[in-house]
Amino acid sequence: MEFKADHFSTPNISGYSNTFLSSSPSTPGGGDMSMPLSRPGGVGNLALDRRKQINTLLIFNENVTELVPNVQYRMDFTGGGSSGPLTMLIHLPPTFPKEKPSIRIEPLGLQHSWIDLRSGNVIGSPGLNNFSAHSDLGRVVQVIKREFELKPPISTNQIQTVQSTTESYNSKNTG
Numbered sequence: 001m002e003f004k005a006d007h008f009s010t011p012n013i014s015g016y017s018n019t020f021l022s023s024s025p026s027t028p029g030g031g032d033m034s035m036p037l038s039r040p041g042g043v044g045n046l047a048l049d050r051r052k053q054i055n056t057l058l059i060f061n062e063n064v065t066e067l068v069p070n071v072q073y074r075m076d077f078t079g080g081g082s083s084g085p086l087t088m089l090i091h092l093p094p095t096f097p098k099e100k101p102s103i104r105i106e107p108l109g110l111q112h113s114w115i116d117l118r119s120g121n122v123i124g125s126p127g128l129n130n131f132s133a134h135s136d137l138g139r140v141v142q143v144i145k146r147e148f149e150l151k152p153p154i155s156t157n158q159i160q161t162v163q164s165t166t167e168s169y170n171s172k173n174t175g
Helices: 046-060 138-148 154-175
Strands: 062-068 073-079 084-089 101-106
Touching: 046 138, 073 138, 084 138, 101 138
Parallel strands: none
Antiparallel strands: 062 073, 073 084, 084 101
16 A cells, blocks of 8 residues: 555645545545544444433433333423423333434323323424434423423313303303
8 A cells, every 4th residue: 555645634625625645545435434434333333322312311300210221211390380290201212312202291181382282292392303313312301391391381171271261251241
């Protein structure tokens, strides 16, 4: 193998590397092999990435309980206003973190722009909707919790009570 005087890739005016100056062999894609693109053990270690994500969940959030090891977690917290105690159930699919987690809020029957009324699944969180392998599960969960503290979900029972009170008030005043 012939070594050139300059053993490093240097950027050209356009910002792209001139790999012809590199002493490292070229890859079929034209890349330079001097810096590996994957970790030892293969292209990204899914188990290691999963563990790191779970660790951030535990670090950034309180009251997290592991229900099913490496699969399901529970976090109890108090929502703001009169929503009372809430539970966040976090389910990690087999291909997590390549696939986004599913998060459900209990009790069911809560109304909030981020919650599916029927299933209780969190559907409106930008961090969860755009989740990728580079996201941070701990921070995503933290933001969801903070949303429910600042803008508490309303129980459908509370909505029905307010509606029936309003209807009876209106019927008394119009009759």
